[in-house]
Amino acid sequence: MHARRSAVIFAWILLAPALLYVCAIVAYPLVDTFILSFTDASLRKTTNWVGWENYDKIFNATFAEVITRTFVWTFFSVSIKMMIGTFGAAMLNSAVPGRALFRVLTMPPWIVPMAIGIFMWGWMYNGQFGMISGLLQRFGLTDGPIAFLAYGNTAFWATIITDVWIGVPMVTLYMLAAMQAIPQDLYEAAWTDGAGRFYRFRRITLPLLVPAMITMSMLSLISTFNSFDIIWILTQGGPNGETTTMIIDTYRTAIGSKKYGEGAARAVLICIFLSIFCLCYFRVTSRLATGEKQ
């Protein structure tokens, strides 16, 4: 009994540094954001309690648009990431020569500091001199140059594509690992019964991948919802605010205009959405875990 208690104390001592650190740098700011959201905090020395005013302002302004845009942006980005990633994983899972090299070649967008990859995309999207517009013109698909980042509609999709590009390596390698975890004898049994390759993929691989797909979609949903660097570097939320997502809007208000109170209210809304995603994630993963046991 005594030994057990000393073990528990020892465990808490081991945990203490990480726990205290995360509390100070993540949990405390989280609480602080919440409190700030009810004040008019700014660069001024005095801070007044303003109640729900900041939240009222949010819902009066164009914020509903920003929320909708954020969800649409996130939805398309995550779905495209999942599709391309699963496709890539299926290709890399085949036993063809050179696949080890191909796997390494999928990693650069993940390894390279995000900002650098985004600069490269910024140049590719350039209307006069960039690759995409240049090649489209070369093949006669468009009449003139397209400055992708200058128009709301194209800028919206351009930022999505760049976000997809950064997320694809992780999805691909995760799905690849999931595919390799599928027991080989299932394929052998199906093969003995005369099932073709495509049939095996559709009837064995895809259904067994569903749990991994759900997990990955949730993780990718959370990171995409938080995505800041891409939009900030490519468009800063422009043109005319047509790529302004919730994170960008919060940053603009809080750091750009120094309206900490209003910014905090926006951050609180983001936290609420993230917590909902987070809860869904835990629900789904625990359900999957119990499903596996049965």
Next chain:
Amino acid sequence: MKEPAQLINRYKWYEILGIYCGIFVFLSFVLAPFVEGFLVSLKPLSQLFSSPYRFVPENGSFAAYRTMWESVPGFGRYIFNSFFISGIVTTVVLCMVVPAAYAFARFEFKGRGVLLAAFLAVNMFSGAVLLIPLFRLMRSFGVLNTYFAMIVPGVAFLIPSAIWLLRTYIMRIPKELDEAAYVDGASHFYTLRRVILPIAMPGITVVAITTFIGSYAQQFIFALTFNAKTEYMPLPVGLFAYFGRQEVIWNELMAASFVGIAPAMIVIFFLQRYLVSGLTAGAVKQ
């Protein structure tokens, strides 16, 4: 008779063709920006800003790789800063995460499950959401515009995924080893240092690499918000120095990007095996 596995994996010629086409399309998407970026770095500035678009540079040269050092004299410093910040962050994270992961993997105590979930939840809140209080916190510590402003928040957001990753690894180490040491009279601390640490070294290496990469990636927003001093800027923000007053020096920007990422690329090719397992076991990256 051959093994079924071998027969299953035998492809017809058109299947192989299809697979290679698929891989080609997929990798074109993944690698296109790097190809374009590299070609841009070879083109002289006058040719870059000329229509019609030419994919392959005419009389391309590596001149930009030389002139980039002159246009932005601080560039070497930016690379150093990035490595310095990521290095310190990784060291601090490891010092906190190794004991914590051991505690989670090996000890039963009240609230363990809740704590683990809480750590995972921290992952959901990226630095961007918490910038305002973090800014005030950094200001009250008086560390704005120092290395600390980028290191302190960086560590916090990398701890959770590192704990999860390393915990999974330590759980795979047979428990009998600890028990044997314990029976021989070793203390918990001695067991951690002499039994677990050496065996967990490969896992710790994976965590170190993914933490380093994560720290390199997240520097942008912290450096942008908490640091205004040129001499402390890390590479991702430092590259903005090539955005001149009139126009962006694109060829030098691209050359500088490639010089900046070269060390990371070399690391991938040597450690890619670890990277894949780190990525898939943790599946978390900001």
